[in-house]
Amino acid sequence: MKKITAILLAVLLVFSVSACKGKKPAEQTPAISLEEIEKIYETDPNGAAWTMIESMTLDEKIYQLMLVAPEALGDGSVVTEVSDPVRESMTKHPVGGVILFGDNIQNKEQVTKLLQDLQGASKIPLFTAVDEEGGTVSRLSGIEGMGVTAQPSMREIGDGGDAQKAYDVSKTIGNEIQTLGFNVNFAPVADTLVNEENAEIGTRSFGTDAGVVSTMVENAVNGLRDSGVACAVKHFPGQGSAEADTHSGRAESERTYEEMQESDLLPFKAGIGAGADFVMVSHMVNQSITKTDMECTMSTNVMTNILRNTMGFPNIIITDSLSMKAITGYYSPGAAAVTAFEAGADMLLMPENIEEAHAAIKAAIQSGRISEMRINESVSRVLKVKLERGII
Secondary structure (H helix, E strand, C coil), X not given: CHHHHHHHXXXXXXXXXXXXXXXXXXXXXXXXXXXXXXHHHHHCHHHHHHHHHCCXXXXXXXXXXXXXXXXXXXXXXXXXXXXXXXXXXXXXXXCCEEECCHHHCCCHHHHHHHHHHHHHHCCCCCEEEECEEECCEECCCCCCCCCCCCCCCHHHHHHHCXXXXXXXXXXXXXXXXXXXXXXXXXXXXXXXCCCCCCCCCHHHCCCCCHHHHHHHHHHXXXXXXXXXXXXXXXXXXXXXXXXXXXXXXXXXXXXXXXXXXXXXXXXXXXXXXXXXXXXXXXXXXXXXXXXXXXXXXXXXXXXXXXXXXXXXXXXXXXXXXCCCXXXXXXXXXXXXXXXXXXXXXXXXXXXXXXXXXXXXXXXXXXXXXXXXXXXHHHHHHHHHHHHHCCCC
């Protein structure tokens, strides 16, 4: 009860909540009581999220859909501390979260203060994310004195066949990054390495056997969740059959949906069953499942029909970075944001230009192309995870 009370007190401090739905700001009555919000949260966390949404402006809701590198909030130069311009930008652009990369990270004291200051500058508490997978993709463990243990590649763990190790490694990573101020780890990789020539996944995958990968992913998700850190299984629906790297351009797969059901999708099913907070969607192109020449991140069939409806994923669908060449080579920032959101994404990772992305989504709402209810549904998922994780 103390934890819930603390969370809800923070909600009251951050939001001025209307007691009546549908009223304009000038007509709002005083905020409802702590006891009333606590009652909503205890019986229906999603209901508490919807109560919070009532007090948010449209601009705030749109920016909650974005998780960005801190450079997007400044002049583009590397951010290692929260300057006054960054702080002012966060007021203007109240994004849902930030992700740090190697250039943002110098030492333990610096990164801890950076994350504290970013949270302090945000009206709505942030997702603070990092890619700390273990193996070759580890932003923190290679820095002396950071306090984050270097971990083996996921391929090594998968080949060892010890599911407990997958759990232990993930829980250790979660515990260690949480002490620095991170509350999201974009891991584990749930791709089955169908094509060993794959240039993007490689040893980041637990292996070539979907059954082994599924077991390891389930345990890795449990480890991260038990550490208190939110996790993201990636890269849906499974990029292990492609050969090219979406960081540098277009990557294609010819796997059929039936083949993917028997293999590639199984680790994602396991991760969802274990309670993954996010599923990150790949920019891979696979016309067998997209039914078009579009990327999975732009596909209604992939995100809404398969992931949301068929597989029943209830939490946050997030795109892979929209600043990758697989997207920037074909879409403007606004077109990428609107198309991905329309297809079923709840959060947009690293839009190439956040103001253009915001303007395009807002224009789509104002024109009736996208309903505000659709925005509210995604924001409710974002806030629900933040509430459940104690971030808010």
